Amino acid sequence: xxxxxxxxxxxxxxxxxxxxxxxxxxxxxxxxxxxxxxxxxxxxxxxxxxxxxxxxxxxxxxxxxxxxxxxxxxxxxxxxxxxxxxxxxxxxxxxxxxxxxxxxxxxxxxxxxxxxxxxxxxxxxxxxxxxxxxxxxxxxxxxxxxxxxxxxxxxxxxxxxxxxxxxxxxxxxxxxxxxxxxxxxxxxxxxxxxxxxxxxxxxxxxxxxxxxxxxxxxxxxxxxxxxxxxxxxxxxxxxxxxxxxxxxxxxxxxxxxxxxxxxxxxxxxxxxxxxxxxxxxxxxxxxxxxxxxxxxxxxxxxxxxxxxxxxxxxxxxxxxxxxxxxxx
Amino acid sequence: xxxxxxxxxxxxxxxxxxxxxxxxxxxxxxxxxxxxxxxxxxxxxxxxxxxxxxxxxxxxxxxxxxxxxxxxxxxxxxxxxxxxxxxxxxxxxxxxxxxxxxxxxxxxxxxxxxxxxxxxxxxxxxxxxxxxxxxxxxxxxxxxxxxxxxxxxxxxxxxxxxxxxxxxxxxxxxxxxxxxxxxxxxxxxxxxxxxxxxxxxxxxxxxxxxxxxxxxxxxxxxxxxxxxxxxxxxxxxxxxxxxxxxxxxxxxxxxxxxxxxxxxxxxxxxxxxxxxxxxxxxxxxxxxxxxxxxxxxxxxxxxxxxxxxxxxxxxxxxxxxxxxxxxx
Numbered sequence: 001x002x003x004x005x006x007x008x009x010x011x012x013x014x015x016x017x018x019x020x021x022x023x024x025x026x027x028x029x030x031x032x033x034x035x036x037x038x039x040x041x042x043x044x045x046x047x048x049x050x051x052x053x054x055x056x057x058x059x060x061x062x063x064x065x066x067x068x069x070x071x072x073x074x075x076x077x078x079x080x081x082x083x084x085x086x087x088x089x090x091x092x093x094x095x096x097x098x099x100x101x102x103x104x105x106x107x108x109x110x111x112x113x114x115x116x117x118x119x120x121x122x123x124x125x126x127x128x129x130x131x132x133x134x135x136x137x138x139x140x141x142x143x144x145x146x147x148x149x150x151x152x153x154x155x156x157x158x159x160x161x162x163x164x165x166x167x168x169x170x171x172x173x174x175x176x177x178x179x180x181x182x183x184x185x186x187x188x189x190x191x192x193x194x195x196x197x198x199x200x201x202x203x204x205x206x207x208x209x210x211x212x213x214x215x216x217x218x219x220x221x222x223x224x225x226x227x228x229x230x231x232x233x234x235x236x237x238x239x240x241x242x243x244x245x246x247x248x249x250x251x252x253x254x255x256x257x258x259x260x261x262x263x264x265x266x267x268x269x270x271x272x273x274x275x276x277x278x279x280x281x282x283x284x285x286x287x288x289x290x291x292x293x294x295x296x297x298x299x300x301x302x303x304x305x306x307x308x309x310x311x312x313x314x315x316x317x318x319x320x321x322x323x324x325x326x327x328x
Numbered sequence: 329x330x331x332x333x334x335x336x337x338x339x340x341x342x343x344x345x346x347x348x349x350x351x352x353x354x355x356x357x358x359x360x361x362x363x364x365x366x367x368x369x370x371x372x373x374x375x376x377x378x379x380x381x382x383x384x385x386x387x388x389x390x391x392x393x394x395x396x397x398x399x400x401x402x403x404x405x406x407x408x409x410x411x412x413x414x415x416x417x418x419x420x421x422x423x424x425x426x427x428x429x430x431x432x433x434x435x436x437x438x439x440x441x442x443x444x445x446x447x448x449x450x451x452x453x454x455x456x457x458x459x460x461x462x463x464x465x466x467x468x469x470x471x472x473x474x475x476x477x478x479x480x481x482x483x484x485x486x487x488x489x490x491x492x493x494x495x496x497x498x499x500x501x502x503x504x505x506x507x508x509x510x511x512x513x514x515x516x517x518x519x520x521x522x523x524x525x526x527x528x529x530x531x532x533x534x535x536x537x538x539x540x541x542x543x544x545x546x547x548x549x550x551x552x553x554x555x556x557x558x559x560x561x562x563x564x565x566x567x568x569x570x571x572x573x574x575x576x577x578x579x580x581x582x583x584x585x586x587x588x589x590x591x592x593x594x595x596x597x598x599x600x601x602x603x604x605x606x607x608x609x610x611x612x613x614x615x616x617x618x619x620x621x622x623x624x625x626x627x628x629x630x631x632x633x634x635x636x637x638x639x640x641x642x643x644x645x646x647x648x649x650x651x652x653x654x655x656x
Contacts, residue, residue, distance in 0.1 A: 031415070033440075044372035045464070049443040051376075053417040087359070089381040112361075115377040136373070 003155035003185065008104070009077040009292040011154030013146070013176050014065025015138040015162055016083025016108075018090045018097075019317075021121045022054040028122060029130055036124065039131040047134040050120050059090075060318070061097040062119055063138070064192060065160035067278050067317045071285025071307050073102040076324035077292065080150055082176075084108035086137045090116035101318075108145030111137050127315060129277055142168040143175040151176050152183040155292045156214070158284070161192030161221075164200050170207075177211035188214035190284055191221035198224050208241055214291070215245035216284045222247050235262060246301065248283050250276075254304060256297045265301035268309035278317025282307040286323070303327050331483035331513065336432070337405040337620040339482030341474070341504050342393025343466040343490055344411025344436075346418045346425075347645075349449045350382040356450060357458055364452065367459040375462040378448050387418075388646070389425040390447055391466070392520060393488035395606050395645045399613025399635050401430040404652035405620065408478055410504075412436035414465045418444035429646075436473030439465050455643060457605060470496040471503040479504050480511040483620045484542070486612070489520030489549075492528050498535075505539035514619075516542035518612055519549035526552050536569055542619070543573035544612045550575050563590060574629065576611050578604075582632060584625045593629035596637035606645025610635040614651070631655050 029036055032050060042050070051057075063083065072079035081103050085091030087110045094116060098105050117138035122130040141163055151157055157180040163169040177187045189212045191197050197204055204225060208215060215238070219231060222245075226234040235257055238245050244258040256263040286307035290300030306326050310319050357364055360378060370378070379385075391411065400407035409431050413419030415438045422444060426433045445466035450458045469491055479485055485508040491497040505515045517540045519525050525532055532553060536543060543566070547559060550573075554562045563585055566573050572586040584591040614635035618628030634654050638647050 043441070044376055045443055046441050048372055048375060048464075049414065049416045049441075052443070086377065088377045113371070113374050113377075115373055115380070136376075
């Protein structure tokens with residue numbers, strides 16, 4: 001495998017969201033009709049209501065694929081993120097913050113009247129996180145936002161399945177994949193969410209068959225993709241459709257599925273699981289970091305497990321230690 | 329005129345809005361595509377964008393009829409305000425603040441997922457105010473929000489024309505008027521906005537003919553009501569349709585129109601007009617205060633002029649001095 005003239009290890013295309021975190025009492029969830037521990041998509045009206053009821057907040061750039069890019073940077077790799085923010089205060093904050101952690105940011109076009117997306121995270125005293133996501137402009141990605149030079153600068157392009165709810169974003173994924181393959185790059189996709197997979201199963205199948213070299217997903221997403229509750233059936237389907245896939249199974253570790261083999265890699269032990277948010281995102285970061293350095297697949301999955309273990313041992317979806325020190 | 333068993337001078341039904349004021353540079357207006365000095369209705373998306381771009385803000389309860397009630401209280405009268413806020417932070421703020429200035433607040437039902445309305449006011453260094461109103465739940469008033477006991481507690485009910493854009497609010501106005509008349513109270517209406525009058529001219533005509541005892545408006549609103557640029561033509565129309573009407577003409581003063589007479593009352597002189605926001609609202613307050621105390625119509629209009637003069641001599645739509653001292 002050679003990646004001629006690349007300047008980045010991974011280029012991701014995903015939802016550019018600002019995480020807005022606040023400590024709240026349990027009564028806050030009840031008052032706002034939130035179910036603890038869940039993620040809800042909300043509209044702008046509800047975003048106003050919830051945000052205005054918060055006290056002090058902490059803001060940081062977030063979003064699934066952006067979290068993965070933070071992992072690449074923390075591992076010592078080079079990452080670029082393509083996402084859509086608006087020309088507003090949160091959009092500027094996203095750009096500033098993701099750049100500050102060493103991820104190059106290519107800012108998609110803003111859309112008149114549509115604010116930057118955000119995930120309002122209510123943290124209760126039991127350290128549980130209840131997420132309320134207003135996608136805003138982030139989900140309105142179009143092929144015009146796919147910067148060709150940016151895509152070609154990466155060894156691997158990484159596409160965030162969450163975006164796949166919008167027709168224009170589907171077209172943008174095709175554009176990114178065509179561009180990447182035209183420059184002999186690899187295309188990876190994370191399924192992101194089993195409900196999104198259910199809503200767009202046929203389109204995901206077509207994208208995977210046509211364009212995806214490396215598929216990331218967890219058990220629930222894989223089972224949604226193949227409409228089965230039987231993991232082994234899903235895996236045997238997968239082997240026919242994808243160059244290779246990496247399926248995460250929480251504490252059971254991960255499974256790398258290729259045409260030739262099914263490789264099981266155990267999870268890295270964690271003294272105490274504090275917050276599982278970002279586990280899948282950081283696993284993908286570790287795996288892709290190893291992959292872009294030509295490591296064996298089992299080592300790629302090990303690095304993924306190490307990165308995931310770090311992120312679930314504390315609050316928040318971004319590594320708090322330099323991951324490159326953990327894999328040395 | 330007798331108002332048996334009343335506990336309030338005026339009961340208003342209007343938009344319950346929180347004013348959110350911030351000092352901004354001129355470049356802020358340009359960056360957000362705002363035209364200086366105008367009022368724009370905005371949606372929740374734009375409210376998020378604008379609010380998040382503001383620095384320090386000052387919040388106060390606002391809205392046209394609520395401003396009028398603040399004037400009644402400042403004049404030493406007793407006022408009640410019926411409006412719709414949500415069970416959110418801004419809604420609580422509205423309730424707390426309007427109560428603190430001595431206006432009784434009857435809180436209409438909240439609507440799931442719809443936040444409290446707000447007017448985001450960008451104040452530029454030249455002291456101009458550019459208003460961006462997200463009506464939110466305030467405009468969703470229905471007959472169910474019309475508390476009968478509250479309506480009957482006032483000598484006069486005062487209806488805010490701004491609300492008249494929604495069918496349910498039109499029904500709520502009818503409900504309030506029927507209830508008031510059933511208890512031998514007077515019904516007043518302010519036209520609020522010439523564009524709103526244009527959109528609902530026929531409905532306004534019917535409401536005025538059927539239910540309105542005292543009509544408030546300015547020249548532009550009156551001319552919109554009768555589709556004429558000729559003030560005298562409009563006034564002669566008015567005399568046939570309304571027990572009496574009070575038309576404000578800025579520095580030209582006001583005109584009280586009854587079946588029998590047309591009474592002109594000059595404006596009160598102001599050393600320097602700083603901000604005309606709230607002029608009409610406070611004129612109505614002064615007039616209604618006099619009216620509920622059985623004063624002559626010319627004196628009612630004089631008190632209106634005094635209250636209006638106070639409010640245009642400083643920033644903001646609420647009196648900053650005790651109006652009762654000005655009319656002593």
